[in-house]
Amino acid sequence: MLFETVVLLLPFTLSLARPPPIIDDASPPRATVYSGCKVNNTVALTFDDGPYIHMNNISDMLTNASAKGTFFVNGHNYDCIYDKKVAARVQYAYEQGHQIAAHTWSHPDLSSLNMTEMADEFTKINDALLKVLGIKTPFMRPPYGSYNNLVRQVAYQMNQSLVVWDLDSGDSVGATLQESEGNYTMAIASRPANILALNHETVKTTAASLVPFAINALQNAGYQLVTVADCLGLDAYSYQADQVGTWDKSWFCPEDEDGDDN
Numbered sequence: 001m002l003f004e005t006v007v008l009l010l011p012f013t014l015s016l017a018r019p020p021p022i023i024d025d026a027s028p029p030r031a032t033v034y035s036g037c038k039v040n041n042t043v044a045l046t047f048d049d050g051p052y053i054h055m056n057n058i059s060d061m062l063t064n065a066s067a068k069g070t071f072f073v074n075g076h077n078y079d080c081i082y083d084k085k086v087a088a089r090v091q092y093a094y095e096q097g098h099q100i101a102a103h104t105w106s107h108p109d110l111s112s113l114n115m116t117e118m119a120d121e122f123t124k125i126n127d128a129l130l131k132v133l134g135i136k137t138p139f140m141r142p143p144y145g146s147y148n149n150l151v152r153q154v155a156y157q158m159n160q161s162l163v164v165w166d167l168d169s170g171d172s173v174g175a176t177l178q179e180s181e182g183n184y185t186m187a188i189a190s191r192p193a194n195i196l197a198l199n200h201e202t203v204k205t206t207a208a209s210l211v212p213f214a215i216n217a218l219q220n221a222g223y224q225l226v227t228v229a230d231c232l233g234l235d236a237y238s239y240q241a242d243q244v245g246t247w248d249k250s251w252f253c254p255e256d257e258d259g260d261d262n
């Protein structure tokens with residue numbers, strides 16, 4: 001009888017003694033990285049490094065072609081996002097239905113920063129987008145497409161995914177207009193299911209010539225020009241106020257205070 005009890009209890013005892021599953025503390029959660037679109041027949045044209053002087057013009061060209069684009073904006077790169085006329089550009093593109101997402105405050109290579117510096121770069125542009133547009137964006141693009149695991153960890157804590165690209169127009173790395181147009185022509189010729197294209201709002205020839213060329217070539221090839229969110233099948237914003245913000249004295253770039261305005 002005693003023997004029988006021991007046998008019956010043995011499996012239970014063993015299962016209690018089993019060690020708990022190993023949790024890998026060395027791998028805190030990391031943000032998703034999107035390097036391409038997901039929805040068939042879509043193209044997301046993206047424009048980095050603004051808000052700058054070409055934003056309204058690009059917005060209008062897209063709108064007039066029944067297209068949508070996405071602007072990955074900085075807080076203080078070419079211009080200060082809190083300047084009245086600069087904030088007005090961001091609000092203009094946003095109100096036309098183009099997507100606005102984050103590209104850090106000052107455009108550093110995030111992979112060279114420590115966690116505190118990195119969090120500051122995320123927080124300051126996210127705060128600015130909340131003030132200027134009344135939005136929270138779930139998308140950010142790391143400058144230069146440069147990221148490491150720490151960047152992904154910080155982005156995860158900010159409830160943001162990273163968005164890079166699968167077609168670089170080359171407009172910020174020395175390509176001529178003809179070469180940039182050629183990059184689109186070659187990409188279209190291979191008939192991909194979708195394209196996530198990198199351009200820069202700050203490049204004059206992009207605003208003047210490359211954007212109309214790309215819109216025309218892509219639409220003639222049958223692609224829908226949509227926002228990054230739509231090409232991924234996701235929501236553009238995790239929060240949207242009823243209306244955009246109104247300028248007040250808290251809207252300023254701290255770098256302007258000490259004369260370091262670049």
Ligand SMILES: [Zn+2]
Nearest residue numbers: 048049143144
């Ligand atoms: Zn950039």
